Amino acid sequence: MAQKIIAGVTVDVNEEGYFTNPAQWTKDLAVEVAKEEGIQLTDKHYAVLDFLRDRHSKGEALTIRSVGNSGIVDIKGFYGLFPGAPMKKAAKVAGIPKPASCV
Amino acid sequence: MAKEEFPLKKVCLICAKGTIEDVYAALVMSNGAVMEGIETKIFFTFFGLDAITKKTMNSLHTGTVGNPAMRMPGGLPFPTLLGLLPGVEAGVSAMMRSQMDKLDIPPVKEFLEMIEAGGGEIYACKLAMDMFKLKKEDLWEGVKDVLTVGQFYEMCGGLQTQIIFT
Numbered sequence: 001m002a003q004k005i006i007a008g009v010t011v012d013v014n015e016e017g018y019f020t021n022p023a024q025w026t027k028d029l030a031v032e033v034a035k036e037e038g039i040q041l042t043d044k045h046y047a048v049l050d051f052l053r054d055r056h057s058k059g060e061a062l063t064i065r066s067v068g069n070s071g072i073v074d075i076k077g078f079y080g081l082f083p084g085a086p087m088k089k090a091a092k093v094a095g096i097p098k099p100a101s102c103v
Numbered sequence: 104m105a106k107e108e109f110p111l112k113k114v115c116l117i118c119a120k121g122t123i124e125d126v127y128a129a130l131v132m133s134n135g136a137v138m139e140g141i142e143t144k145i146f147f148t149f150f151g152l153d154a155i156t157k158k159t160m161n162s163l164h165t166g167t168v169g170n171p172a173m174r175m176p177g178g179l180p181f182p183t184l185l186g187l188l189p190g191v192e193a194g195v196s197a198m199m200r201s202q203m204d205k206l207d208i209p210p211v212k213e214f215l216e217m218i219e220a221g222g223g224e225i226y227a228c229k230l231a232m233d234m235f236k237l238k239k240e241d242l243w244e245g246v247k248d249v250l251t252v253g254q255f256y257e258m259c260g261g262l263q264t265q266i267i268f269t
Contacts, residue, residue, distance in 0.1 A: 061206075061207065063207040064134075064138060064217065064221075065207050065209055065213075065217065066207060068217065068220075074220070075216075075217050075220040075221065076220035076221075079220060079221050079222065083140075084140035085138060085139050085140040086138065086221075087138055088138075088139075101207075102131060102135055103131065103134060103135075103206070103207055103208055103209075
């Protein structure tokens with residue numbers, strides 16, 4: 001398993017840079033991972049990250065529709081927060097595995 | 104997975120059929136592309152227009168006749184003759200839609216809205232509209248334009264672009 005040093009902390013990641021152990025995640029690490037993706041985190045970002053981490057911990061599938069129905073942000077807003085590939089980027093910053101869902 | 108040297112930049116999808124499975128194949132592929140940050144355009148033509156016509160878009164059906172892959176719940180083959188009975192096609196279609204909803208696959212209109220929210224573009228075929236006597240007002244408001252085949256091809260140029268016919 002690969003490891004990566006982010007903000008002075010060693011974390012387990014896979015070859016694409018996704019955390020393999022969500023328990024190692026902290027908000028400080030999220031700031032650094034987000035920077036690598038060119039994103040400056042705001043409260044709105046954190047709310048989405050918390051939502052995704054919560055869903056992941058319950059074993060629920062991560063779909064873009066669920067984010068849109070979360071009440072935090074609509075889908076257009078989600079694309080705005082994590083431009084390009086929102087689900088993948090958000091999962092990476094949230095310290096959870098790459099989403100395995102097709103929707 | 105090895106990193107692709109020339110990743111896809113643009114996909115152009117053509118949806119020419121109006122059954123649930125044909126339309127959803129196009130929508131899932133399109134939404135998936137948008138979510139990957141790939142520029143996405145969908146061209147609806149012939150019976151595929153049902154998916155972007157206000158009156159029909161949320162009540163698409165699947166064909167229950169002449170589909171050898173069709174199964175009863177439980178896995179037994181679905182007799183074609185059963186598919187001929189009144190109401191069966193509607194029932195099967197409703198069942199399919201409810202199964203999809205459980206997997207967080209949205210109804211057609213919502214799915215199109217998701218694609219549009221991510222920057223995907225939706226177009227209708229002019230020739231097919233003339234054939235079915237449809238007007239722009241009959242179409243879902245999110246349809247960006249009504250195009251000829253030539254106009255659609257003009258949008259499909261560029262390296263790392265693929266045209267997909269579903």
